Amino acid sequence: xxxxxxxxxxxxxxxxxxxxxxxxxxxxxxxxxxxxxxxxxxxxxxxxxxxxxxxxxxxxxxxxxxxxxxxxxxxxxxxxxxxxxxxxxxxxxxxxxxxxxxxxxxxxxxxxxxxxxxxxxxxxxxxxxxxxxxxxxxxxxxxxxxxxxxxxxxxxxxxxxxxxxxxxxxxxxxx
Numbered sequence: 643x644x645x646x647x648x649x650x651x652x653x654x655x656x657x658x659x660x661x662x663x664x665x666x667x668x669x670x671x672x673x674x675x676x677x678x679x680x681x682x683x684x685x686x687x688x689x690x691x692x693x694x695x696x697x698x699x700x701x702x703x704x705x706x707x708x709x710x711x712x713x714x715x716x717x718x719x720x721x722x723x724x725x726x727x728x729x730x731x732x733x734x735x736x737x738x739x740x741x742x743x744x745x746x747x748x749x750x751x752x753x754x755x756x757x758x759x760x761x762x763x764x765x766x767x768x769x770x771x772x773x774x775x776x777x778x779x780x781x782x783x784x785x786x787x788x789x790x791x792x793x794x795x796x797x798x799x800x801x802x803x804x805x806x807x808x809x810x811x812x813x814x815x816x817x
Contacts, residue, residue: 646790650760658796675725718752720754
């Protein structure tokens with residue numbers, strides 16, 4: 643099973659993903675596709691680790707996300723795709739090897755990602771590029787996922803594929 647959990651900053655998406663990973667079964671490996679940087683980021687990483695069971699392994703893979711997915715046993719929790727995009731030089735992510743690794747895994751995978759399309763339009767070119775790259779990556783991973791969850795203010799909403807949602811809309815014949 644592949645589940646993508648998207649939401650804004652401090653929406654509760656990581657906590658929801660952790661709860662889901664716990665339900666999907668042991669062993670759980672947390673894959674962090676970034677390196678701890680400043681004090682604020684370090685504090686956030688420490689907060690996440692403190693919530694998790696001590697038997698969960700943590701692997702920091704920097705930009706090597708596809709390789710980490712291939713190597714990890716059991717259930718994998720990736721936190722987060724936005725961190726991965728920021729880690730890849732020039733934001734030049736290639737989602738194909740990651741999607742291939744997700745599909746080839748024998749265990750379930752829960753991926754956390756930031757939904758950047760609901761925030762302020764970035765003022766810089768680099769910010770706009772990050773939003774564009776992560777938005778496309780989220781769409782690509784969502785297309786491969788069995789489930790996509792949107793977390794807002796700690797609440798969860800299951801997202802249907804576009805074709806399913808559009809087919810359910812009753813369009814008047816004279817429209």
